[in-house]
Amino acid sequence: MMEKMIFGRFIPGDSIVHRLDPRAKILFVFLFIAIVFIANNAITYAILLGFTLLAVFLSKIRLYFLINGLKPVFILMAFTFFLHLFFTEGGALLFSVGFVDVYEEGLRQGIFISIRFLVLVFMTSILTLTTSPISITDGIEVLLGPFKRIKLPVHELALMMSISLRFIPTLMDETGKILKAQMARGSDIGSGPIKERVKAVVPLLIPLFVSAFKRAEDLATAMEVRGYRGGEGRTRYRQLNWRFMDTLSLLLLVGFAGLLWYFRS
Amino acid sequence: MKGSILSFEQVTFTYVPEDEAVKPAVSDLSFSIGEGEWVALVGHNGSGKSTIAKLMNGLLFPQQGTVQAMGLKMSEESLWNIRSQMGMVFQNPDNQFVGATVQDDVAFALENNGVPHEEMVVRVRESLQQVKMADYLDHEPHHLSGGQKQRVAIAGALALRPRLLILDEATSMLDPQGRREVIETIRELREATGLTVLSITHDLEEAALADRVLVMNAGHKQMEGTPDEVFSSGEELTEMGLDLPFAMRMAGLLKQAGVPMTGESMTEHELVEELWTYYSSK
Numbered sequence: 001m002m003e004k005m006i007f008g009r010f011i012p013g014d015s016i017v018h019r020l021d022p023r024a025k026i027l028f029v030f031l032f033i034a035i036v037f038i039a040n041n042a043i044t045y046a047i048l049l050g051f052t053l054l055a056v057f058l059s060k061i062r063l064y065f066l067i068n069g070l071k072p073v074f075i076l077m078a079f080t081f082f083l084h085l086f087f088t089e090g091g092a093l094l095f096s097v098g099f100v101d102v103y104e105e106g107l108r109q110g111i112f113i114s115i116r117f118l119v120l121v122f123m124t125s126i127l128t129l130t131t132s133p134i135s136i137t138d139g140i141e142v143l144l145g146p147f148k149r150i151k152l153p154v155h156e157l158a159l160m161m162s163i164s165l166r167f168i169p170t171l172m173d174e175t176g177k178i179l180k181a182q183m184a185r186g187s188d189i190g191s192g193p194i195k196e197r198v199k200a201v202v203p204l205l206i207p208l209f210v211s212a213f214k215r216a217e218d219l220a221t222a223m224e225v226r227g228y229r230g231g232e233g234r235t236r237y238r239q240l241n242w243r244f245m246d247t248l249s250l251l252l253l254v255g256f257a258g259l260l261w262y263f264r265s
Numbered sequence: 266m267k268g269s270i271l272s273f274e275q276v277t278f279t280y281v282p283e284d285e286a287v288k289p290a291v292s293d294l295s296f297s298i299g300e301g302e303w304v305a306l307v308g309h310n311g312s313g314k315s316t317i318a319k320l321m322n323g324l325l326f327p328q329q330g331t332v333q334a335m336g337l338k339m340s341e342e343s344l345w346n347i348r349s350q351m352g353m354v355f356q357n358p359d360n361q362f363v364g365a366t367v368q369d370d371v372a373f374a375l376e377n378n379g380v381p382h383e384e385m386v387v388r389v390r391e392s393l394q395q396v397k398m399a400d401y402l403d404h405e406p407h408h409l410s411g412g413q414k415q416r417v418a419i420a421g422a423l424a425l426r427p428r429l430l431i432l433d434e435a436t437s438m439l440d441p442q443g444r445r446e447v448i449e450t451i452r453e454l455r456e457a458t459g460l461t462v463l464s465i466t467h468d469l470e471e472a473a474l475a476d477r478v479l480v481m482n483a484g485h486k487q488m489e490g491t492p493d494e495v496f497s498s499g500e501e502l503t504e505m506g507l508d509l510p511f512a513m514r515m516a517g518l519l520k521q522a523g524v525p526m527t528g529e530s531m532t533e534h535e536l537v538e539e540l541w542t543y544y545s546s547k
């Protein structure tokens with residue numbers, strides 16, 4: 001289950017989308033989220049879907065892979081679809097099952113909302129699938145740069161994010177080890193009533209916390225020894241370079257927004 | 266010995282100065298390290314080795330005595346300057362890996378010291394080549410072995426081109442293979458660049474490679490001398506909870522059993538050599 005889940009995962013590759021500047025991609029997705037709300041009729045939703053599929057195609061992510069990986073999201077999507085289907089009134093009555101009446105408007109809304117959901121999930125997944133977490137962090141740091149003026153600790157936040165990302169696998173390994181160690185001592189986390197299971201998690205969490213604090217302390221020492229003293233006067237090893245493609249992608253998005261605006265009713 | 270690069274003068278340090286009952290972690294310690302030397306610091310658990318390392322780069326300040334490094338007296342003002350000339354590698358390979366990938370980690374100290382980007386690229390390559398990890402630029406830490414991670418940590422320390430490299434039990438969490446890799450790397454580095462090294466270790470086999478050995482016992486300096494001199498006092502070391510290297514222990518036991526052993530067998534290789542000549546001349 002966890003292996004198949006692609007939400008938030010990065011798949012290295014060499015498509016046009018992979019090569020875009022992370023700043024461009026982040027801006028793109030945020031603008032796209034706003035633009036999605038322009039759509040309000042069949043044509044505009046169709047264009048929206050088409051545009052998203054084009055983006056998937058350009059990113060060279062296999063559609064099957066994307067759909068398979070987002071299964072849990074589809075369950076949620078189906079849920080909202082039926083919610084709209086059953087509870088929105090208006091238009092002609094299509095059919096009724098028992099005490100639920102399904103109206104034309106309900107079906108329309110259900111489909112529209114589902115498409116909206118789908119394109120949003122697809123676009124954000126494309127962002128995370130084609131951009132390494134560290135690039136996303138870099139992008140966010142630079143984009144938020146102006147907020148340093150109002151004393152937002154942008155550099156510190158970005159560093160925190162990249163260190164957390166860096167330690168996820170380490171702590172996962174550790175959790176696995178502790179779990180095995182506790183199982184070897186007869187602890188049983190996988191079964192029993194909820195209350196028992198929650199209780200069994202405690203001896204897992206405590207050693208994990210203890211070790212995480214130890215790691216944090218060691219890391220702080222190692223950073224200090226290597227001359228870390230905040231963002232001031234620091235240079236960056238990772239350079240972002242904005243190319244023509246990046247400008248083009250954003251222009252394309254603006255054009256797309258214009259198109260939607262033209263066809264909306 | 267050329268000029269001294271680091272020196273302690275009658276340094277005493279206590280973690281809890283308020284409490285008289287707590288013994289100082291380091292007491293009245295004096296020693297110095299000359300440019301280009303390889304010094305090993307050995308001692309049992311809690312003998313004050315890590316404390317000494319922390320006093321060296323201003324993570325801790327002594328209550329008494331002075332610490333001098335790179336010709337400067339350690340103080341709040343000289344601290345960053347001294348740190349930029351001193352590389353340090355710690356015990357746990359995972360807990361000192363800051364960057365997301367190998368190259369990011371090596372660049373970390375350079376970034377902190379405001380080295381321009383073009384220069385950084387050159388130095389990252391160069392230091393990774395020195396530890397033979399140049400092929401792993403984009404690898405993430407959890408895909409590396411412990412020995413590889415420690416070599417990356419050494420590269421990270423080398424990137425600033427330090428004058429002194431301090432290894433605080435850098436090999437103690439590694440398997441024999443990783444340990445050999447790291448020790449070999451240091452030997453080659455010393456041959457190529459003449460870097461000054463201080464290695465803090467439990468492992469007397471590692472200490473045997475050094476030019477000079479300092480033995481710590483409960484915060485005091487117990488012995489100081491060449492590996493030969495120090496190891497010849499076998500009993501005393503064992504009493505302090507330090508194990509002689511296997512080859513040396515073996516040679517000692519053979520001697521007791523009546524096999525004539527000439528000189529001090531230091532390495533496994535020399536021991537084998539000796540046994541072989543003994544056997545064929547019998």
Ligand SMILES: Nc1ncnc2c1ncn2[C@@H]1O[C@H](COP(=O)(O)OP(=O)(O)OP(=O)(O)O)[C@@H](O)[C@H]1O
Pocket residue numbers: 280281290308309310311312313314315316317
């Ligand atoms: N943060 C601390 N607070 C209080 N006491 C400490 C602290 N760190 C170390 N000590 C004490 O100082 C003494 C020296 O510790 P130090 O870590 O220098 O030993 P060490 O020789 O490095 O040991 P090891 O071989 O286990 O690494 C020990 O008695 C230890 O308990």
Ligand SMILES: [Mg+2]
Pocket residue numbers: 314315316434
């Ligand atoms: Mg120690």
